Amino acid sequence: MRLERDERSLLAYFPSSTRAQEAINALQEAGIREVQFDRVGRFGTRYNDQYNNPLANQASTITGLSLYSADINPLVKTDTRALLAADPSVSGVGLKNYGVAGNEGFLVTVVTSPERVDEVREIIEAHGGRL
The missing domain is CATH 3.30.70.120 (Alpha-Beta Plaits)
Structure with missing residues (x-):
């Protein structure tokens, strides 16, 4: 704009x-x-309802649910997915106001x-x- x-x-x-x-x-x-x-988000990933919908049994990765990253190609971007999985918000041990997906x-x-x-x-x- x-x-x-x-x-x-x-x-x-x-x-x-x-x-x-x-x-x-x-x-x-x-x-x-x-x-x-x-x-x-902090990581440049984008939300995609097709991959990140646990109610429709489409939650293929834990980072997809917490960081909206399940549409990152698992064969090409393995290093990116590993780093995202190491984020504290993925384990459920995120700190208060840490910035987990959905906070703001x-x-x-x-x-x-x-x-x-x-x-x-x-x-x-x-x-x-x-x-």
Whole structure:
């Protein structure tokens, strides 16, 4: 996104994709159209529902569930997968606020006019987002 001279951007972090999506829906209902949803993490891996869904019995790796990395090719990137598996968040021994996936790994970016910044902030905070 590129901001115009009279636009403002807000970056909001959410603890779950469900809360982020609820905020996006509320923003769009309020007439805010420039909204983008992303997942963020420390390791450059990306979330993929096809591989990281334990409810559908598709959790092929432990790092896929905790670090969203199950779609990393196991034959080509064995060193990457081994390093990810060594992360404390994978073993369940992660420290409080360590940054495990799902802590605040969901980013909503909003672009709006200066007059609507307070309204956007209220919607985001009402849905559990942190600016």
